[in-house]
Amino acid sequence: MxxxxxxxxxxxxxxxxxxxxxxxxxxxxxxxxxxxxxxxxxxxxxxxxxxxxxxxxxxxxxxxxxxxxxxxxxxxxxxxIDRSVEIEGVRVTAGAGLSWDELVQITLANNLFGLENLSGIPGTVGAAPMQNIGAYGVELSEMIIGVEVFDFVKNETRYFDREACQFGYRTSHFKVYQAGQYFITKVILELKRHFQPVLAYSDIARLPKTQTASGQSLRSAVLAIRAGKLPDYNNTPNAGSFFKNPFVTQKMSQDLSSQGLRTYSFDGRFKVSAAALIQAAGLVGIRSGGVRVSPKHALVFENVGEATLADIQDLAARVREAVHTQFGVQLEMEPQGYVV
Ligand SMILES: Cc1cc2nc3c(=O)[nH]c(=O)nc-3n(C[C@H](O)[C@H](O)[C@H](O)COP(=O)(O)OP(=O)(O)OC[C@H]3O[C@@H](n4cnc5c(N)ncnc54)[C@H](O)[C@@H]3O)c2cc1C
The missing domain is CATH 3.30.43.10 (Uridine Diphospho-n-acetylenolpyruvylglucosamine Reductase, domain 2)
Incomplete structure (x- = not known):
């Protein structure tokens, strides 16, 4: 109680x-x-x-x-519990307690564009900069001007501009120094008045033109793609992508391509899909205690009954070892744990 x-x-x-x-x-x-x-x-x-x-x-x-x-x-x-939203021109200031997807809806309703591809990502506005959320070819860092935080070491409110946030692929200054020092209170974004869809990502590139003609239609298409691919955590508890898509060297990229695993360029480097590696290693469906590699999406670990942290750690170790042995690639976990 x-x-x-x-x-x-x-x-x-x-x-x-x-x-x-x-x-x-x-x-x-x-x-x-x-x-x-x-x-x-x-x-x-x-x-x-x-x-x-x-x-x-x-x-x-x-x-x-x-x-x-x-x-x-x-x-x-x-x-x-700050769910406030202030809009001044193309600048949007949102409270940390607002749901991320609600913010996407509010911005579209106000004819502000840029967040469509990030529709449907679970979680709050305050957590979004932590790992620089991203999906379908768009990353939050592209739209952030700054972040207001409360510093629990200095007992003061501070402002970090985009550069100070040190955003990278699923990381930021706050994630690296996450052990309770910074509590994000507000996120400040700069959006666009004109709809300029980002269509390069393969799932989006395949969509018919009618589905990418407006911010709302692109949002609906993204939500439909997500629903088709990812297990619903309300029915099957999960924490989304369990591993980051790893960066690989050019030599590894060539080796992986020769084994039928497609690599792609990201920030001038090579990346490979962690889901494809897990699938190719034959790990889909394997289980440790109450947790298994999702049959719906190889990158997701599902709680299929009373999973414990130890079960998850065991499954993660098995997957990482098998992928490393087979492809020489190290997988890095995406979800955070509290440092206790
Ligand atoms: C089904 C599913 C799909 C997902 N899809 C995506 C996706 O497409 N792209 C993507 O990037 N992520 C995705 N995620 C991951 C997740 O949705 C995001 O990382 C999201 O931003 C987490 O928000 P949250 O409020 O749930 O954070 P929490 O899980 O509560 O916290 C995550 C981390 O942020 C910290 N944190 C939370 N709030 C604050 C705050 N106010 N100040 C400082 N630190 C804070 C926590 O301490 C923790 O370290 C997915 C997750 C699921 C379950």
Whole structure:
């Protein structure tokens, strides 16, 4: 049973012994010593003081769609409830607690373009810069001007411009320094007034012109592609792509191509699909305890019944070893775990 500890200022609320099982899409059983929600900078100052006083670590939590949780989190799990959106011309400032896909819908409804290909990505606005979310040839970093964060080391609100965010493929400054120092409070984007669809990605390039003629139609097409490819975490708990698509050298790219595995260029380097490697290694459907490699999408680990973190770690190790032995490629995990 969650125990209500108190409401500090107007919007900071803290509960103790909180069940997080329904707050992570992988469906891992987990409890937190404390869980708090915050809205304002004062909430964060106040929480900073509580954390300092009681020597507690702070763990940011959005929708839990990119997280592997331990069964006990000994600290304060912190979630933003700031769902604000401000639009000034092509500049959009969104609160960390807003759902990412809601932001995509709001921007399209206001004739602002650029986020269509990122439709349907689960999670919150605040978590999106963490791993620089991306899909179908578009990355968030292309649209971000800056990020407002609360710094839990300095007890102050800070602003990071795009350069300071150090975005890369599924990474950022915040992901590297993620161990509770930065809590993202606002994300500031610059979008486009004119619809300029990004159609290069193969799944999108194949679409008939009618489906890419407007921002709304492209969004619908992206949602349909996603629904056809990815298992629904509401029915089959999962954390999306389990591994990043790895970069490979030119020599490895040639070797992989000779084995029928297509590589492609990204940021002037070569990348290969991690799903294709897993498939080619014959790993689809293999299982460790309650978790298996999804038969629907080889890059997804599904919780098929009471999966534990140990099951996931075991399956990840088996997949990584098999892919490395067969193709000489190291796979890197995408979802985060809290450092406890
Ligand atoms: C079915 C499925 C499909 C997916 N498809 C894609 C995809 O196409 N592209 C893609 O890039 N990702 C994808 N993901 C991954 C995931 O949706 C994104 O990484 C998303 O941004 C995570 O948001 P969240 O709110 O759930 O974050 P959480 O899982 O709650 O947190 C993720 C990380 O961000 C940190 N964090 C959360 N909120 C904050 C904050 N306010 N300040 C600082 N740190 C914070 C957490 O501590 C954690 O380290 C998919 C996931 C699933 C389950």
């Amino acid at each position: 969650n125990r209500f500890i108190g409401s500090f200022f107007m919007s900071l609320t803290v509960y103790s012994n909180v069940d997080l099982t329904r707050r992570n899409t992988m469906g891992l059983n987990s409890r937190a010593r404390y869980a708090a929600t915050c809205l304002t900078p004062q909430d964060l100052n106040s929480l900073f003081e509580i954390a300092q006083r009681d020597q507690l670590k702070v763990f940011p939590l959005g929708s839990g769609s990119n997280l592997l949780l331990h069964d006990w989190i000994d600290g304060i799990v912190l979630t933003s």
